Amino acid sequence: MPDSAREFFSAVFLVIGAFFYLAGTVGLLRFPDVYTRLHALTKADNLGLGFLVLGLAVQAESLAAALKLLLIWPLTLAASATVGYLIARRARALGISPWLRPEDR
Amino acid sequence: MRVAPVLRRTLAFALLWWVLVEGSSVSWGIGLASVGLATFASLRLWPPAHWRISYAGVAAFAGWFLLESAKGAVQVAALAFQRRPDLAPRIIEISLALPAGAATVLIVNVLNLLPGTMCTDVEGKILRVHVLDGRLPVVEEVRAAEARIARMLGVTQ
Numbered sequence: 251m252p253d254s255a256r257e258f259f260s261a262v263f264l265v266i267g268a269f270f271y272l273a274g275t276v277g278l279l280r281f282p283d284v285y286t287r288l289h290a291l292t293k294a295d296n297l298g299l300g301f302l303v304l305g306l307a308v309q310a311e312s313l314a315a316a317l318k319l320l321l322i323w324p325l326t327l328a329a330s331a332t333v334g335y336l337i338a339r340r341a342r343a344l345g346i347s348p349w350l351r352p353e354d355r
Numbered sequence: 356m357r358v359a360p361v362l363r364r365t366l367a368f369a370l371l372w373w374v375l376v377e378g379s380s381v382s383w384g385i386g387l388a389s390v391g392l393a394t395f396a397s398l399r400l401w402p403p404a405h406w407r408i409s410y411a412g413v414a415a416f417a418g419w420f421l422l423e424s425a426k427g428a429v430q431v432a433a434l435a436f437q438r439r440p441d442l443a444p445r446i447i448e449i450s451l452a453l454p455a456g457a458a459t460v461l462i463v464n465v466l467n468l469l470p471g472t473m474c475t476d477v478e479g480k481i482l483r484v485h486v487l488d489g490r491l492p493v494v495e496e497v498r499a500a501e502a503r504i505a506r507m508l509g510v511t512q
Contacts, residue, residue, distance in 0.1 A: 269432070270428055270432060273428075273431065273432030273435045273436065274431070274432075274435070276435040276436060277431055277432075277434065277435035277440075280435060280440060281434075281435070281440060281442070282442070283444075285444065285473060285475070285485040286442055286444055286487060288473050288485075289431055289471070289473055289485075289487050290431050290434075290435060292467055292468060292473070293424070293427040293428045293430070293431045293468065293470070294428045294431045294432050294435070296424060296428065296468060297424065297425055297427075297428030297429075298428075312377060312378050313378070314373055314374050314376075314377045314378035315377045315378070317374045318374045318375060318377055321374060327424075327468060328464060330467075330468075331463075331464040331465070331467040331468050332464060332467075334467045334473060335463055335464070335467055335473075335474050335475075338473055338474065338475040338476075338485060339474075339475055339476045341475070342475045342476055342483070343476075348444050348445070348446060348485060349442075349444060350444065350445070351442070351443050351444075354443065354445065354489075
């Protein structure tokens with residue numbers, strides 16, 4: 251791939267990645283309780299990271315370096331899914347009740 | 356012990372080492388030792404005949420999972436930017452058909468990345484899931500995820 255095409259795809263992926271990170275953070279700040287905030291972080295940031303490593307892998311100097319970057323993604327997915335579960339379980343154990351819509355209360 | 360699984364795993368760990376050192380040939384001494392130890396550990400911890408995982412099954416699962424987790428991210432992003440996030444959370448209880456152990460751990464982790472579901476605890480066979488939008492058919496989605504995991508791992512539900 252010529253360098254200009256590489257840089258173009260890299261930039262597109264990085265911008266998409268940044269958008270999902272932003273969305274995850276906005277969700278973290280705006281959602282009403284610990285459970286809904288966990289949804290925001292685990293889901294949005296994971297796709298953000300996927301696009302981020304994809305954008306960096308396109309620029310990598312060797313195939314091995316690109317694969318190494320891409321390897322970060324599934325490992326982080328597994329860690330964030332497990333940490334999300336641990337935080338949610340702890341919140342339940344502490345008796346934190348989930349936020350409900352006024353009409354569901 | 357059959358030779359094929361040992362060879363396959365040695366090759367997989369060698370590939371992993373090659374990726375980790377970014378293709379450099381300087382540290383293959385440590386690399387060979389690490390590959391040997393990793394293969395030995397994996398054969399001890401996860402004997403070859405334990406599960407009948409098919410590569411086609413894993414690939415199909417990975418494709419479905421990628422698509423679903425992207426949907427989850429888009430859903431959350433859309434909610435985050437709404438003027439008033441249209442959330443209708445609730446906690447549902449689902450009785451799992453998957454066997455306890457690795458299959459249960461896998462579904463808990465998978466559900467946390469799928470659209471609108473976050474597991475809060477597992478008690479025996481009962482799985483409690485926090486749902487972002489209780490108006491959606493979440494139980495069916497959990498059942499579908501369960502069936503896919505069962506198919507990939509070759510376990511009977």
